[in-house]
Each structure stands twice: as C-alpha cells, then as structure tokens.
Amino acid sequence: MNMLQSDKVKAKALELGFMQCGIAPAHALREQQALFEQALAEGYQADMHFLEREVDQRFNPESLLEGCESVVVVTWSYLTDAQPASDHYRTARYTWVEDYHQAVKRQLQPLADFVQQECPGAQCRITVDSSRISEKQWAVQSGVGCYGKNGLIHNESGSFFVLGVLLTTARVDHYDSPQKSDCGDCDICVKSCPAHALDVPFRVDARKCFAYQTVENKSVRDSVLEDSPLLFGCDICQERCPRNKKNIQKVLKMSKTSVFLRLQNRDFENLTKEGFKTYFGETAIARRTYPRFYHAIEIKREKSRNFEILTTEKSNILQCAGRVLKEEAEAVEGLIQYLNQDFEESVRLILNSKGRLIVTGIGKSAIIGQKIVATLNSTGTPAVFMHAADAVHGDLGIIQPHDVVLCISKSGNTPEITQLTPFLKQNGNKMIAMVGNMSSFLAQSADYVLNCSVLKEATPNNLAPTSSSTAQLAMGDALATALIVERGFTPQDFAKLHPGGSLGKRLTMKVKDLYKFNDKPAVAPDASIQEVILEISGKCLGVTAVLDGEKLVGAITDGDLRRMLQKSADYAQLTAKEVMTKSPKTIHEETLAADAVNYMNTNSITNLFVVDADNRYLGVIHIHDLIREGFY
Ligand code: SF4
Ligand code: SF4
Numbered sequence: 010m011n012m013l014q015s016d017k018v019k020a021k022a023l024e025l026g027f028m029q030c031g032i033a034p035a036h037a038l039r040e041q042q043a044l045f046e047q048a049l050a051e052g053y054q055a056d057m058h059f060l061e062r063e064v065d066q067r068f069n070p071e072s073l074l075e076g077c078e079s080v081v082v083v084t085w086s087y088l089t090d091a092q093p094a095s096d097h098y099r100t101a102r103y104t105w106v107e108d109y110h111q112a113v114k115r116q117l118q119p120l121a122d123f124v125q126q127e128c129p130g131a132q133c134r135i136t137v138d139s140s141r142i143s144e145k146q147w148a149v150q151s152g153v154g155c156y157g158k159n160g161l162i163h164n165e166s167g168s169f170f171v172l173g174v175l176l177t178t179a180r181v182d183h184y185d186s187p188q189k190s191d192c193g194d195c196d197i198c199v200k201s202c203p204a205h206a207l208d209v210p211f212r213v214d215a216r217k218c219f220a221y222q223t224v225e226n227k228s229v230r231d232s233v234l235e236d237s238p239l240l241f242g243c244d245i246c247q248e249r250c251p252r253n254k255k256n257i258q259k260v261l262k263m264s265k266t267s268v269f270l271r272l273q274n275r276d277f278e279n280l281t282k283e284g285f286k287t288y289f290g291e292t293a294i295a296r297r298t299y300p301r302f303y304h305a306i307e308i309k310r311e312k313s314r315n316f317e318i319l320t321t322e323k324s325n326i327l328q329c330a331g332r333v334l335k336e337e338a339e340a341v342e343g344l345i346q347y348l349n350q351d352f353e354e355s356v357r358l359i360l361n362s363k364g365r366l367i368v369t370g371i372g373k374s375a376i377i378g379q380k381i382v383a384t385l386n387s388t389g390t391p392a393v394f395m396h397a398a399d400a401v402h403g404d405l406g407i408i409q410p411h412d413v414v415l416c417i418s419k420s421g422n423t424p425e426i427t428q429l430t431p432f433l434k435q436n437g438n439k440m441i442a443m444v445g446n447m448s449s450f451l452a453q454s455a456d457y458v459l460n461c462s463v464l465k466e467a468t469p470n471n472l473a474p475t476s477s478s479t480a481q482l483a484m485g486d487a488l489a490t491a492l493i494v495e496r497g498f499t500p501q502d503f504a505k506l507h508p509g510g511s512l513g514k515r516l517t518m519k520v521k522d523l524y525k526f527n528d529k530p531a532v533a534p535d536a537s538i539q540e541v542i543l544e545i546s547g548k549c550l551g552v553t554a555v556l557d558g559e560k561l562v563g564a565i566t567d568g569d570l571r572r573m574l575q576k577s578a579d580y581a582q583l584t585a586k587e588v589m590t591k592s593p594k595t596i597h598e599e600t601l602a603a604d605a606v607n608y609m610n611t612n613s614i615t616n617l618f619v620v621d622a623d624n625r626y627l628g629v630i631h632i633h634d635l636i637r638e639g640f641y
Contacts (some may be wrong), residue, residue, distance in 0.1 A: 011128045015183040018081060021123045025116045027083040028170055029163065031151030031185040035070040035077040035176070041146050042068040048212065055216040056226045067143035074134045074176040079184075081175040082144070082151040083120070085113050088169045091266040096273045098309050100294065101220065101242025102169055107265040108293045113137045113173035124177050131179035137172075144172040152185035156211050159198035159246040164191045167253035169244075198246035203238055207246065219243035223305065224297070234308040240277070241294055241305065267292050274313070277306045315469040333467040333475065340463040340476035341483040347460035348487070355441045355457045356491045359390060364411030366390060367438075371397040371425050373474040374417040374443075374481060381415075381485035387506055388489055389498045397425040405432060415441045419461075419477045421449025430454045443484055445477050459484050514638055520605050521598035523638070524619045524628040531556045531626065534563070534586035538573075541565055541585050552616045554626050555589045561618055561626040563589030595620045598627055605630055606640045 015032055022030035046064060054060040063072075070077040087103045103109060114137045121133040136142055145161045148154040153172075154161045162168040190211070199207040206217035215221040219237040222229050238245060247253055269288035280288075285299040294302060322329040359366050366385060370378040375396050385392035395407050397416075408414065414433050418426050421444040430451065433440055442455030445462045452458050461484050467475040492498075504516035530548035532541050534555055544553045545567055555563035565588055573580055573588050596605055596617040605617060615632040635641065 011179075013079070013124060013128050013131075013177070013179040013181045015181050015185075017127065018120070018124065018181070022081075022083050022120055025119055026085075027116065027173075028086045028166060029084045029153045031082050031148070031153040032181050032183075033080045033082070033147060033150035033152075033187075034181075034184045035080050037071070038068040038143075038146055038150070041143070045143070052216065053212065053214055055221060056228065057215060057221065063141050066141035068146065070142065070147075070176050073136070073140055073142055074132060074178065076132065076178040077134075077176045078180045079177050080147045080151060081120070081124075081177065082148050082153050083113070083117065083173045083175070084148070084153050084163070084166070084170040085109060085116075085173060086166070086170045089266050091270055093270045094273050097270070098240040098274055098277050098306065099238075100240050101244045102247075103171060103244075104241060104289075104292045104294050105267055105270060107267070107291050108295065109171040110137050110139070110293070110296075111291075112265075113171065114139075117173045117175055121175055121177075124175070124179055128177075128179040131177050133178075134176040136174045136176070142174060142176075144174050147174055148172050149187050152188045155188040155190045157190060157198070157250070157252075158192050158196065158210055159202070159207055159250070160213055162192075162250070162252060164188060164252065168247050168250060169253055195251070197249050197251065201249040202246050203236075204243075227301075231308055234305050235312050240309055241297070241302070265291075269294075274310070278310050280306065311465065311471070314465075318469040336465070336467045337476050337479045340467075340480045343463065344461065344480055344484055344487075347462070349460075351457040352459060352487075352491075355459060356488065356495060358439055358441070358457065359413055359488075359492060360495055362411060362413045362439075364409050364413065366392040367395050367408050367412045367414045368392055368417065369395045369397045369400060369414060369426075369429065370417035371423055373478045374419060377478050377481045377485065378415075378417050380482060381417075381489065384486065384489045385492070387503070388493045389496055389502060389506070390489065390492050397423070397429055401425060401428050405429075408433070408436060408438060410437050412438055413441065414438045415443060416451055416455065417443040417481055418449075418451050419445040419474060419481075421446045421451035426451050443481055445480070459488070514640070515601075515603045518602040518638065519598065520596055520600045520602055520617075520619055520630055523602060523634040524598065524630040527629055527631060527634070529626075529628045530554060532565075532585050533557075534584065534589075536585040538570075538580055538583050538585075538588065541588070542570065545570070550616060550629050550631055552629060554593075554618055554629070555585050556626055559625045561593070561595065561620055561624055562586075563591050564593035564616075564618060565589045566616070593618055595624070596630065597621070602630075602635060602638065602640060606635050609635075 018032065019030040042064065045067065049061055066072045070080055087106045087109060089106055091105060093099060114135060117135045121135055124133055125131050148161055149156065154163050157168065160168065204217040204219055206214045219239065220243040222233050223237050224242050237243060272288060280303060282299045285302065289295050368378040368382045379394050382392040382394040393407060395404050416426055421442065427450050440455040441457045441459060442451045443459045443461055444452045446452060447460055447462065461477065461480045463476040463480050465471065466473065466477060501516060504513040527550060528548035530544050530550055530553035532544050532553050532555055534557060541553060545551065552564060552566045554561055555565060563586065565585060569588055569590060594612055594614055594617055596608060596619055598619050609615065609617060609632055617630050619627040619630055621627060
C-alpha cells in the first residue's frame with residue numbers, strides 16, 4: 010500500500026472547507042484512558058452513563074477499525090456573523106448553523122475517497138460523534154487542539170469548532186505532534202462559569218455543566234433548566250475566552266445559518282411541533298424531541314414571567330391584583346375546551362346514582378371540595394365531604410357501595426389519593442377525577458375525568474394554588490349547575506333548603522312569622538287621648554289599633570296625634586274615635602312577608618294591622634321587622 014502524503018491530505022481537507030486537519034499515528038492511549046477511568050470513578054460523567062461503556066474503544070482506534078494506522082482529525086468552525094433576534098431565548102452557538110453531524114460527515118466522505126484514491130486498498134471509517142472514540146483526545150494527539158481550562162481549544166483559532174475523525178489503515182509520511190495547553194495564568198472561563206463546573210482545572214464537571222445537562226441529560230431537573238442561562242447548551246465560558254474574541258468575526262463557508270435566529274421569545278413560546286421541524290429541523294437541536302425542547306421553553310417563559318412580576322409589580326398593588334384576576338379568568342375560560350363526554354357522563358352518573366356523591370381531596374383541593382359539597386347539597390344533590398387523609402384512617406366507612414366518589418387533586422398523584430383508589434375500585438364505587446394532570450395516577454384510574462389543567466398559577470414561581478384551585482371551583486360549579494338544570498330544580502326547591510337565606514325568606518317567610526313577636530297596641534273607641542298616647546308610647550310601634558270588641562275599627566299613629574295638636578288646643582276632651590283613621594291598611598297573617606314589603610312601599614306606610622278573615626285584630630307588623638329579616 011502506498012504511503013499517504015500528509016500535506017496532500019491536509020490541503021484536501023482545507024479545500025473541503027475544514028478549518029484544520031491533523032494526523033496522529035494510531036496507537037492505544039493508555040495514559041489518557043487511565044485518567045478518564047479515574048474521572049469516571051469520581052462520577053464526573055453525571056447521568057451520561059454511555060461514557061462508562063466500552064471505554065477501550067475511546068482510546069484504541071484498532072478496536073474500531075482493524076489494522077488502523079492513522080487517525081485524521083478535522084475541525085469545523087461553526088462561527089457565523091449571524092446574530093439572534095433581540096428578546097430571543099439564546100442557544101449555544103453550534104446550534105446557530107446546520108447540524109454539524111450532517112455537515113462534517115458530508116465533507117469527510119470526499120476526504121475518505123481521496124485517501125483511498127491516493128492509497129488504493131486502504132480501509133477508512135468516518136466518525137462524527139457516532140462512535141465511542143474520544144475525538145477530543147485524538148484532536149490533541151493530532152495537534153488540532155489542546156485542553157484549555159474549559160475544554161478543547163486551539164491556541165490560535167479558539168474553541169468554536171467541532172471535530173470529525175477519519176480512521177484509516179493507510180500509513181502517513183508525517184505525523185503531527187500533540188499541541189500543548191497555553192492557558193497560562195488565565196482563569197477567565199473558570200470565573201465566568203455560572204455553574205462552577207470548572208473548579209477543578211482542565212476538567213469540566215458534567216454534573217454541573219449546563220452544556221451537558223441541558224443537552225445530554227434526558228432526566229434533567231427543571232431547576233437546572235431554570236438556572237441555565239441558555240435555553241439549549243451553554244458556551245458562556247467560550248464566549249469569554251480571549252482566544253475566541255479575536256476570531257469571532259470569522260465566517261466559514263460551511264456554516265449555513267439557521268432561520269430560527271430570527272425568532273423572538275414569544276415565537277418560541279408559541280412553537281408548535283411543525284414549527285419545531287421548520288425552524289430547528291436542520292440544527293443540532295433537532296436531536297432533541299419537541300416535547301423536551303418545549304418543556305425547556307416553558308421553564309424559561311415561567312422564569313422571565315416571574316422576573317417581570319417581581320420587578321414590575323412591586324409597589325404596584327393594583328397592577329398585581331389585576332393580573333391575578335385576568336390570569337385566573339383565563340384559567341377558567343381555558344376549561345371550556347375540556348368539557349367533553351366525560352363531563353356529560355359524570356352528570357348522568359350522579360343523577361342516576363342511588364347513593365350520594367362523596368367528595369374527597371387534600372390540602373387546597375379539600376377546601377374546594379367542601380365548597381362543592383355545600384353547593385351540591387343546597388341545590389338538590391346529596392353530597393358528603395370526606396378528607397382524603399382521614400379516609401385512610403377510618404373515614405372510609407362513610408362510603409357506601411352505591412356512592413359515587415369525586416376525587417379532587419391538582420397533581421393526581423398525592424399519596425392519600427393513590428392509597429384510596431384501590432379501595433374504591435374494590436368497593437365497586439364509580440370514580441370521577443377532577444385533576445390537573447391527565448397522565449397522573451388518578452386520571453388514569455378514574456372512570457371519568459374532569460380536566461382542570463391550567464397553564465400556570467397566578468403567583469410568581471407557582472408558589473401557591475391559585476389559578477388551579479379557581480379552576481377546580483369553577484368546574485365544581487359547572488357540575489352543580491348542570492345537575493340543577495337536569496333535575497329541573499326550581500327556586501321553590503332552593504328556598505325549601507334555604508329557609509334562612511334571603512331567597513328562602515322571600516319565598517317562605519309569612520307575616521305570621523313576624524308580627525307575633527310584637528306587642529299588640531289597642532284602645533277602645535272611647536279611650537281618652539291620654540290613654541291613646543300612653544298606649545302608643547308604651548308599645549313602641551308608633552301606632553295603636555282602635556277596637557270595637559275584637560274587631561278593628563280604626564288606627565291612630567303618632568302622626569295622627571301631631572296633626573291633632575296642630576288643629577286643636579283643646580284636645581284633652583277628645584276620644585280615640587274622633588282622632589282615628591277609619592279603615593286602616595290591613596294584611597292577612599298568611600301573606601308572604603315579601604308581599605307585605607311591597608304593600609308598605611306602595612302605600613308609603615311603616616305599619617300594617619294583621620287581621621283575620623272577619624277583621625278580628627291579631628297584631629301589628631312594622632317595617633323594622635322586615636328590615637331585620639333582610640327584606641330591604
Ligand atoms: S459550558 Fe457553561 S456551565 Fe459548562 S463550563 Fe462552560 S460556562 Fe460552565
Ligand atoms: S479563558 Fe483563559 S483559561 Fe479559559 S480556555 Fe480561554 S485561555 Fe484558557
């Protein structure tokens with residue numbers, strides 16, 4: 010086999026658009042492998058357990074290509090002069106251009122063809138993040154990079170590049186030497202790292218590094234996504250590195266700029282699955298699924314919302330209150346889209362049940378449950394509240410086999426609810442879940458689900474159930490109201506259950522329920538004025554009846570007495586029948602108190618005499634009696 014000429018290979022690589030090309034002899038890197046294994050033992054790989062597998066392949070090219078003689082390493086710059094839109098959730102620079110996996114692989118193939126053309130019979134294998142080989146180690150060996158304090162860097166070109174590796178069985182006339190680190194005393198990247206992932210020099214702690222966590226870790230915690238300064242990846246330490254600053258304007262031909270850089274935050278927040286493909290399909294971000302990417306956007310949106318709330322609403326109490334009311338109203342309106350067959354079936358289930366509706370929940374959901382029970386009971390649906398925590402400590406005895414159970418829970422995974430569910434199933438009770446998480450245990454277990462999902466709570470940082478509990482409350486009202494309508498529940502039915510309420514009083518309270526508590530002022534027709542005055546003053550109703558036997562023949566009010574004094578100075582001789590108003594306004598004791606109010610208002614009077622069908626005097630009802638009962 011011919012000997013490959015190093016200069017020719019490198020010239021070809023540059024012609025193909027690569028930034029640099031170096032070639033190292035293929036041999037096992039035992040020392041580097043030992044250091045790598047030590048880092049693994051210390052847990053630096055974090056959740057990237059794939060790093061623990063087939064470690065030998067990383068450092069021994071022979072294990073990937075039999076007879077491998079040379080390792081050709083190319084670097085591809087992803088620098089671009091494109092700038093993201095303002096107000097844009099920033100992603101790491103390597104995502105701003107075409108996915109390097111595709112671009113580098115595409116350009117390495119002609120390089121492999123060239124090698125085989127120069128050395129007929131030579132075997133080649135291309136790898137771009139697609140095998141276990143430690144590309145960074147081979148980049149160092151081939152002289153195209155060295156380890157800076159934050160990862161691979163080239164002393165001249167900086168670190169905004171990615172690698173491609175071509176393994177070949179061809180031997181090369183000249184091999185390159187490893188490049189040595191030139192960071193010196195500089196520690197700019199170490200100090201700039203917001204995650205303190207560079208605290209051990211020349212070693213990136215993947216457990217802390219946002220670049221690893223936000224890209225590689227499939228089970229990354231929400232708190233990490235929130236803390237990460239970038240939406241996807243991280244290159245803050247690279248941005249600060251002085252070696253990158255001098256090359257920042259360099260634009261390479263291969264860097265095809267992505268259209269997503271034009272997106273603003275609100276475009277990210279409205280990103281659909283189709284939009285994800287359109288804007289990110291050709292970038293390295295497409296290696297992440299849409300739901301995972303969108304989840305990270307939601308975290309960012311929540312963070313910026315919280316920041317905005319805490320900065321703009323401080324000292325602006327009314328603005329804060331207005332936003333809360335608006336967001337809660339939107340949460341309730343959002344429930345309309347969830348009204349479906351399950352809601353209809355739930356109403357029919359409760360209507361046709363021979364038992365009661367048992368409502369249960371814990372925490373704020375329990376409080377909402379109590380209110381729903383109160384509404385249901387007052388509107389004709391027998392309901393009982395059972396606290397979920399007490400249920401599993403004996404209160405389960407409340408539940409009878411024919412009862413329907415409504416479980417309220419935002420998460421749908423609270424331990425008390427998950428403990429309760431098997432019992433209900435075993436007991437044969439039908440379950441309705443009112444839940445804010447459709448993939449939860451409760452939603453999956455219930456017979457019917459009332460979806461109460463909300464986008465966010467109205468409090469900053471989702472501190473307290475606000476929008477979610479309002480949504481539960483509103484859904485409970487929707488359920489109770491649908492039951493009212495289906496039952497044909499009338500105001501009279503309502504009043505029967507609410508004798509103490511204002512509607513109940515209007516529909517049920519009668520004159521006889523009020524007048525009997527008053528004194529019963531009365532004088533005979535021949536009574537003197539002095540007797541009349543004493544009777545009116547003593548009974549405190551401002552009026553007295555004038556009776557002939559038991560029959561009402563007239564009435565004297567304190568107004569009548571004032572008018573009498575104005576007309577006659579000689580009133581001492583007058584009797585009741587000379588002062589009284591004949592045919593005073595009367596009312597029957599079976600009349601509704603509400604009608605008595607109307608009667609008084611119509612006649613501009615404050616008293617009515619209560620009489621029976623034979624005009625026998627029974628007593629007096631005063632406007633104050635009606636005011637006291639809430640009729641005004
Ligand atoms: S990529 Fe970000 S988190 Fe990782 S070391 Fe650099 S600055 Fe720190
Ligand atoms: S910032 Fe300084 S220490 Fe860090 S990689 Fe660049 S030159 Fe080295």
